[in-house]
Every structure is written in C-alpha cells, then in structure tokens.
Amino acid sequence: MKTVRFFLFNIILLLMECAYSIAQEKYIIKPENNDCSNPIELKDTIYGPTNAPDGYGKLNEFNAPQKDLYSFEKEHNTVWYKFTIKQNDILTFDIVPLSIKDDYDFLLYKYTNKNFCEAIKTGKIKPVRSNISRNEKQIKSKTGLSMDAKDELVHSGYGNPYSKFLDVKKGEVYYLVLDNVYANGKGHTLIIHLKENTTQIISKPIVKKVVPKETVKVVPKKDIGKAIIQTVLFDSISNERIKGDIDLLNITKQKFKTPEISKKDTTALNWKIIAGQKYLLTVVSKDYLPYCVQIATKKSDTLIVYNVNMQKVEAGLQYNAENILFYGNETKLLPISFVALNNLVSFLKENPSVKLQVQGHVNSPKKYTFNLTKKIFMRRLSKKRAKLVFAYLVKNGIDKKRLSYKGMGAKKMIYPHTHKLQEMQKNRRVEIHIISN
Structure with a gap:
C-alpha cells in the first residue's frame, strides 16, 4: 500500500512540474525572436508575462544612421511581435514591464511585402506609431497606445509614455518591436485592446438625388446644425464600463459658466449639441483620476462618439x-x-x-x-x-x-x-x- 501511495505521490509531483514547465514556456521569448524575420505570432490579446528579451539577435536592424528621432538609434534587447487584424477596429495596447526599472521603447510597423524586414533595416519604411520616451516609474514604467494620447510618434527624452491609438482595417498585418534599454530585465506582458471603431467623428453621407421639385423634403430649421454627442466611460485596463459624473460645456465663445449638460453617476452621455462648436468634457469617478478634454466639432458632423478611458488612482501616479x-x-x-x-x-x-x-x-x-x-x-x-x-x-x-x-x-x-x-x-x-x- 505504501508503495502505491509513493508511486501516486511521484506521479502528482511529475504532473505539477509539467504544468509549471508548460506555464513557464507558454510566453517564452526565444533568441530568434530578437529579429524581424522571426517574430512571435500573436494568437491572443494577452501575451505574458514573458522572460526578458536578451540582445538584438543575429541581425541588428537599427544599426544604420537614422534621419529622425522616431526610431531606435541602436538595438539593445529586442523582441518582435506579429499580428493580423480580424476586423475594422481601433488598436490600443499596454506594454507592462515586470520591473519598473525596465525601460521599454517600441516601434509599430504596417507590413508591406516580402522585403519588409530589409526595408526597415535600410530605413525605407517608417513606423506608423512609436514611443521612445523615458520610462515613468509613477505609472510603473508602462507604455503603449492609448485613446487619450495626442502624438502618433514620441521622440526620445521626456514625453508622454503613450502614443495615439491607431485605426486598423481587416486583413492588415502589423509588426511590433520592443526594445528594453537595460540588460538583465525581468520581462513584460503585452496587452492588446481592440474595440469597435467608435471614437471617430461620424457624419451622415451626402447623397445627391434628383427628385421632382414638389417632393423635396425640407429639413425643419430647428434641426439644422444639430448633432448628437455620445460618451461612454471605460476602465482603461479592463475595458469594463464604469460610472461617473459627466459635464459638457460649450466653450466656443470662451465663456466658462455652468455646464449646459450634466449627468451624475452614469456610464454614458447621449445629448444634442450644436455642430461646429468647441466643447469641454469633464469626468469625475470615484477611485479614478479626473478627466478633462477639449472636443472640436465640425458643422457637417451629425454624430460624435467619444469614449473615455479612465485611469485608476494609484500612489506614485x-x-x-x-x-x-x-x-x-x-x-x-x-x-x-x-x-x-x-x-x-x-x-x-x-x-x-x-x-x-x-x-x-x-x-x-x-x-x-x-x-x-x-x-x-x-x-x-x-x-x-x-x-x-x-x-x-x-x-x-x-x-x-x-x-x-x-x-x-x-x-x-x-x-x-x-x-x-x-x-x-x-x-x-x-x-x-x-x-x-
């Protein structure tokens, strides 16, 4: 009986070791992944936590002199990722280092053809998004693309650790290269967010149609120049809806009085506004940083959808x-x-x-x-x-x-x-x- 128990105990230990080994190897960065020619192909929206990228591989893609400040001056410790867009979307992502001491820069490229990697090496292809700013330990050295960032390309030195979101289309292929400036890093987790493209300003198509004069429909005067603004509040990490107090103020005439639109303890705002004017949107939500942004509308706009990603309050932010x-x-x-x-x-x-x-x-x-x-x-x-x-x-x-x-x-x-x-x-x-x- 003791022999059977001992045998079963060893089997359980072996299974546990196998499970642990599989978990460890699931997000492994191999030496060949340091090069553009052998990227990690993403099948899920979360990849990590990984081991640390080590070195630049067999080929140093960024060894040639660069003409701008929006590319790596040289490679340190890189890893390449590849992913395909399955539907028209808005792309954002977070690169979350396991250690705040690590400083990850990134370049995002849209794939072109079989000479793609060589074109990157020779500088013929430029990134569609980049961020080479210094790491901000206050936000745990995270970087990526966000809905709130204004700049598509962020150069080296002090700057926003996040770059602007990217509109992507079905079938497009992208290569993302990360470079940890420091050796002996602790790895990272890559979290990709793809949500339905609802942040663009959407206008009704103008259709020219010849009709008999007596059947022309006249738009009531009160509807001319009107638009609808829709705002939804999301947690920036989980993408779940949250509640907050939303205020919208018309600032076209530079008069900053009581907000004309105000909703308390809500997840969304849906309101008529005057198209072609400027507005200031503010949000306050418990346990989240305050939010304040200017929104400029066009006279041709009929629907403006502006989603807000709220960031949790944390000490050090x-x-x-x-x-x-x-x-x-x-x-x-x-x-x-x-x-x-x-x-x-x-x-x-x-x-x-x-x-x-x-x-x-x-x-x-x-x-x-x-x-x-x-x-x-x-x-x-x-x-x-x-x-x-x-x-x-x-x-x-x-x-x-x-x-x-x-x-x-x-x-x-x-x-x-x-x-x-x-x-x-x-x-x-x-x-x-x-x-x-």
Whole structure:
C-alpha cells in the first residue's frame, strides 16, 4: 500500500512540474525572436508575462544612421511581435514591464511585402506609431497606445509614455518591436485592446438625388446644425464600463459658466449639441483620476462618439492637468483653467483619502539655460503657479493637510525646443503627483 501511495505521490509531483514547465514556456521569448524575420505570432490579446528579451539577435536592424528621432538609434534587447487584424477596429495596447526599472521603447510597423524586414533595416519604411520616451516609474514604467494620447510618434527624452491609438482595417498585418534599454530585465506582458471603431467623428453621407421639385423634403430649421454627442466611460485596463459624473460645456465663445449638460453617476452621455462648436468634457469617478478634454466639432458632423478611458488612482501616479494653463511669464490663469480646477476639486471631494502634490512648470527658451537670473525667475514662477492652484483647492474646501506644492522650473518641459505657440502654452502647465490614495 505504501508503495502505491509513493508511486501516486511521484506521479502528482511529475504532473505539477509539467504544468509549471508548460506555464513557464507558454510566453517564452526565444533568441530568434530578437529579429524581424522571426517574430512571435500573436494568437491572443494577452501575451505574458514573458522572460526578458536578451540582445538584438543575429541581425541588428537599427544599426544604420537614422534621419529622425522616431526610431531606435541602436538595438539593445529586442523582441518582435506579429499580428493580423480580424476586423475594422481601433488598436490600443499596454506594454507592462515586470520591473519598473525596465525601460521599454517600441516601434509599430504596417507590413508591406516580402522585403519588409530589409526595408526597415535600410530605413525605407517608417513606423506608423512609436514611443521612445523615458520610462515613468509613477505609472510603473508602462507604455503603449492609448485613446487619450495626442502624438502618433514620441521622440526620445521626456514625453508622454503613450502614443495615439491607431485605426486598423481587416486583413492588415502589423509588426511590433520592443526594445528594453537595460540588460538583465525581468520581462513584460503585452496587452492588446481592440474595440469597435467608435471614437471617430461620424457624419451622415451626402447623397445627391434628383427628385421632382414638389417632393423635396425640407429639413425643419430647428434641426439644422444639430448633432448628437455620445460618451461612454471605460476602465482603461479592463475595458469594463464604469460610472461617473459627466459635464459638457460649450466653450466656443470662451465663456466658462455652468455646464449646459450634466449627468451624475452614469456610464454614458447621449445629448444634442450644436455642430461646429468647441466643447469641454469633464469626468469625475470615484477611485479614478479626473478627466478633462477639449472636443472640436465640425458643422457637417451629425454624430460624435467619444469614449473615455479612465485611469485608476494609484500612489506614485503623475498626470498632466492639461487644461490648467497660464499666461506667459505670469501666474495668471487662462479662463479655461477654472473648469479644470473645479474638476480637480470634485475629484478630491469624491476621493477624500487621496493626498497629492501640485507641481508647477514653465516654458523657458533654450537661450536662457545658462542665464542664472532667468533660471531663478523661472523656478520661482513655477512655484508660484503651483501655490496658486494649491490655494484655489484650499479655498474650495479641500483640507490643506492633503496637499503640497512644488516648483519644477524648466527641468521637465514637454516641448523643450519649440517655437510654436500652442506647444509653449503646454509647457506652462501644472502636473498632479498622487502621494497616497
């Protein structure tokens, strides 16, 4: 009897070891996957956790000099993925390192023909999306494509760790190459999100039809210029619907009063608006970061669908309060800023355990880099801007024990070498650092 038990015990151990081995090998990155010619073909939307990519393989595809800042200067530790689109969709994805010390950059290419890999090596094919910015440990060094990002290609240095989503069509093939700058990494998980293409602005097709004059249907005057805006709230990771408070404000005439549309504790908004005007959409949801975005509509629009991916609040997260903006060289807020500030107040009241730090930033031309007087002025200006936001929050009922502020000077400009007015305005910003939740 003991012999039988011993035999069964060993069989169970063997099965457990086999299961563990299979689990470990399911998401293995092999040396040949370091090259474009042998990508990992994705069959599911989640791949990982993997082992760490090690080296660049037999062929260094990015050894040739590049003419732009939107490609790897050289390969470090790469892995190539390949996937085929099954239906018209919107593509986003998350690259989640197992260690926040790892710094993953990525390039996304649309496949062309059998000479595809050689064309990449010679620089004849450019990526449709890229992100080579520094890793942000506040968001656990994650990167990828998101619905909220504005830029398709993000160059090296400081920048948004996420690039803009991509509209994809059935049958298209894409190659995604990841490069971990640091050796001896801990691997990663790749999560691909494909959802029905509902974020585009959709207009009714204009059909020219010849009909007898007496049968022409006249559109009632009250319907001319009208459009429908639809907004749905999603968790940015699980893609599940969530509830929140949604406000929509018409900002065409730069008058920032009470929102004309407001819905509380809802997962979606469906409302008539005036086409061809600008709106400010704000969302507050418990346990999620506040959301504030401008939406510009066209006169020809009849249906605008804008889905919002909300990010969970976590200690260490840092986000750019994009619509809290200042006049140049002043602590005076632009009028639109008060809507975003009130959105931040609502967020703090909805999440009473959250503590945060307000960080002020400035726009400082490169020529002032070695001007000590100017550097001191900019550092003080950034601190005053942060203090102004701090004071506004306290004035509107937020306990100052939950808040702190800091001036960052010009150390972290989003656009350090810009001459464009809009980009300089984005440098004059406030960022929010979550201390605890």
